[in-house]
Amino acid sequence: MPNLTMEMSELDECKRQIRERILRPAEFRGFEEQRKNLLDLIRRAVRDGDSNSALLIGPAGSGKTTLVRSVLQEISKEKGFDKKALVVNLNGLIHTDDRLSLKSMSKQLKLENVIDEQVTGNFAENMALLLSTLNKADHEKALVFILEEVDLFCNHHNQSLLYNLFDLAHRNESSVFVLGVTVRLDVMDRMEKRVRSRFSYRSIYLLPANNAKNFESRVALCQEWLLSDPSKLDRTFCREWNKCVAALLAQNETGYNCIKRLYDMQNSEDSTKELLLHTISRLHEGNPTLSGQDFEKALDDVIADGWLQILDGLSVLELCLVIAMKHLGDVYQGDPVNFEMVYSRYLKFAKSHSGFEDCTRNTVIKAFEHLQALELILPAAGQGAKTQSQYQLYHFQLTPQQVKDAVKRYEELPTEVQQWAEISLV
Incomplete structure (x- = not known):
């Protein structure tokens, strides 16, 4: 490996730039067909008043939330979107019962005054009250409900929230689109029969394939994150640093193999980012050169930190x-x-x-x-x-x-x- 003999200020600035790139909000990559499908469903609800419901299913780190965010960002830029639609976000980890869900919905719809501090009546009655009030104020607006961790809503009493939201979309009396996001492939089995009867049975799957092409794309992304910028740093430093990175990420070299081992266990982009952050954190005045040993020790840290804590419980x-x-x-x-x-x-x-x-x-x-x-x-x-x-x-x-x-x-x-x-x- 080339020996980097530059001042620490160069190394510190290089590490700062790399961290900034890695920690930048994730961009949506791949799954173009699934993205087009979801975009089309939301557009049909907003533009044409075509109510519907769907599930977005995939393992953690597969890009479900990033996909939803990407689609909503694109469609929100379309002319008149803010006048045609309202987006309501609920999360099964946060909204653990129907009372909390209703309060959050009313706040996001700016109808807090409709639902009192103490919610009375059943969910269906309160939901009907919210919608009737909303229709009077914004009768042409479509409602887009995003239910993160939708499987946890199956634990609510009588699954009232799921039933009423799916029923709204099923009846098609107003423009409603309900998207449930989950890691569970068996989420339909957890729904009561009456809830399933109101669901459209549309499912969008994000199941990453562990193939060579996808992995090589991940390595290329790692190289993009790790390379230094010669326009902002000393050119000699950048040339040596980038040569070092290219050598470590060449096929079957140590950095490449460490990324491959982690990819085979957890092929999420977040886990790869964590590996790179651990790797560059090992650099200091006494160890200014990126090495294969840095990658190996970082991989051990990433694997050990998470799994052992989980296994202990x-x-x-x-x-x-x-x-x-x-x-x-x-x-x-x-x-x-x-x-x-x-x-x-x-x-x-x-x-x-x-x-x-x-x-x-x-x-x-x-x-x-x-x-x-x-x-x-x-x-x-x-x-x-x-x-x-x-x-x-x-x-x-x-x-x-x-x-x-x-x-x-x-x-x-x-x-x-x-x-x-x-x-x-x-």
Whole structure:
């Protein structure tokens, strides 16, 4: 590697520029067909009064929120949009019951005076009151509802919010578009039958493919972020720095391989950004040259920081499922697995240890769903929308060594579970 011998002021300025580029709000990339589909649905509601509903489904980091933001930014620039539409944003993590949802809706619609501090009556009555008041003031405006973490709204009493919003879009009496955003492929199964009957069954999937073309695009993006700008820094410094970056990110070099390892586990852009931020944070007066060792140590930090904290909080049953997936990974060499495969492997263990036999299938399903919510498993690309939930394929996100480390750290873990984790099947 070339040795950078410039003053620290040059290095500090270079790091500042790189951080600024990396931390810049994400731009939407790829999924052009899905973006066009969503843009068309919102336009039809705003321009033509064509009410509808849809789900936007994809793993964390796949670009769901960025896609929605990108579409709304584009359509908001169109002439007269602000006079034709109102956008309401709700989040299942924040609006945990219908009362909070109503208050937020009324505030965003600037109708706080309609809904008192203490919401009375049922959701449908209050919703009707809001809409009737809105129609009198803005009778031509379309309503666009964005429901982030829509699966969590399924936990509300009687799923009233979902039913009433989908019903509004279903009746087509006023211009309404409802978009639910979620990581859960089984979100439809969590909806009550009456809610599903009002839904349009339109789903837009963002399932990133782990193919070579996408990965090479990610490496090119990393190089774009890491290169220094000769118009703002010393030319000699920039030439040496950029030569160093190009060498580290060349195919099969250390930087390239570290990005590939992280991409295979979590192919989100955010995780790649975190890796690069950790890498450049290791540079200082005593270590002014970007090196392969910086990438390797940064990768260890990124992987260890997040996963070990999550694994420490698992139940014994959930940790057993993690161990079962580790064994399946050994057997199938990292191919995706489904619930039935994991359950079968767990049952084989449980039947030989009486302390685990009392866990019902439904209990194991709930534990598996929690692992999905924690994103220890992510849905594999290319699955049909009609695939039954127990046969949906998932990629396990942990390495065998991470599972072993978690087992060693787990306090008061039954001895048989510790021994099971140590077994090698290959």
